[in-house]
Amino acid sequence: MAWVLFWLCLPITSFRYFPSGLGGGTLVRPLSLYPLLILLLLATLPRLWHRSLPKTVLTLLPFVIAVLMSAAVSFLLGIEPALGVSVGERVLRALITLAIGLSFYLTVAVIPTSSAELRSALRWMMVGFILAFLWGSLQTLYILHFDSRYFNLLNQIQKAFSLRKLFPTRISGATYEPNWFAEQINLLVIPWLLASLVNGRSLFPWHWRRISLEGFLLGWAVLLIAFTFSRAGYVNLAVLVLGALILLRLRQFNRRGFSPIKVAGRILFESALVLILFVGLTFAVGQKNEFFARIWTYWLNVQDTSFERFLYYIGFNARLTYSATAFNTFQAYPLLGVGPGNYAFFFEKMLPDQPLAPTPELLRIISPEEGRNRLITPKNLFLRILAENGLLGFGAFFVFLIAHLGSALYLWLSPHGEEQFWGTAALLGLIGLVVAAFSFDSFALPNMWVLLGLITAAANIGQTAASNHGELQGDP
DSSP: OHHHHHHHTTTOOBBSOOOGGGTTTSSOBOTTHHHHHHHIIIIIHHHHHHSOOOHHHHTTHHHHHHHHHHHHHHTTSOOOOBTTBOHHHHHHHHHHHHHHHHHHHHHHHHSOOSHHHHHHHHHHHHHHHHHHHHHHHHHHHHHHSOOHHHHHHHHHHHHHHBSSOOBTTBOOTTSSSHHHHHHHHHHHTHHHHHHHHHHTOOSSOOEETTEEHHHHHHHHHHHHHHHHTOHHHHHHHHHHHHHHHHHHHHHHHHHHTOOHHHHHHHHHHHHHHHHHHHHHHHHHHHTTOTTTTHHHHHHHHOSOOOHHHHHHHTTOHHHHHHHHHHHHHHHHSTTTTTOTTGGGGGHHHHOOSSOOTTOHHHHHHHSOOTTOOOOOOOSOHHHHHHHHHHHHHHHHHHHHHHHHHHHHHHHHTOSSHHHHHHHHHHHHHHHHHHHHTTTOOOSSOHHHHHHHHHHHHHHHHHHHHHHHHHHHHHOO
């Protein structure tokens, strides 16, 4: 039961009722952590003790060591407390969030021991997201035609389980904000749906003529991402669809023996069509969101058409400043960084030399009002690791991701259709993760860890099956 609840609860990532010891003071509060704690005691830890770990899991150990080293060294940097938070409190909170992420990863990676168990887990996850899709679809109605009574009703329901109320002009599903909803769809739903269509393998037995449940869910997911008005979500979705198209054509053309020139030409032509469709979708839904429409109205309404001014106009300059500050921090402390969670203490000191007046968000951070003293993060996973854990931490994490890329390629190149399905989803998931990493930086969000855990589990099951098959063939 805990295993099923774990997958069903994944879409809720800012659960209101959370003890302080489990991260109750943060915005990231995954509801699935409750069944995860049960699984850790009853399944994950016993299996870690009695079974050999998948080799991909072992590549995570150097990163954990690098994080602990940077945490220890940070106490020698003489960092002063900020906004009532000490270095010790900040480091402890960062280590707790990392431990939560590792728990998600290890649980998903080691509990499934067969292809049937893995597919069952994926089905339950899809059921959880179908419920989240239903909730998100109800939110689209007040965007199409706003009704204050309807919006207030849904808002009350949202606030009953989530930290944040709904947005009147965007949908956020069961998450804290629209970008989180788009990100979890792109990382935990889209890769598996695209892989199902590319490989012709369905997770569910339901079909109606040529329409599968995966095809229906894919269209539903695209529609919901459109109504999140998440720019990062749009870009990631377009990249995933293009990636799926390329993987599909590469496999088809390889089987039929087409020349590389013909393959490249066909891929370029179809990619252009996909991009045209996404531009049309972006323009269509932008009619319902004035801020989102700034992406193209800027070039029509503003006299100063410099790219720098464009970034200010669409509200992207603050993100660039966070990233530049993180990189400056890394340059000042390149080997081990400033310690997990300590980027916030160096933010004002490491800000790039630029005027802050055009960016009110930065002014609020430097001079916070009472009740608005939340410590800032880089909002970029790779740059956060560089700033807080240095080259050692970033290199170790990069090796960890490369190990999963190797697992994904192993599955994709397999002659077995089931493993090809997992390989396609794994490659698309990793592509989506790299894109999404430029807009999130929390280790407590389960999306990344669940994705990597599924890749590890699929590769480990495939390798175990191949080993057993080889042993049977070698028997006299």
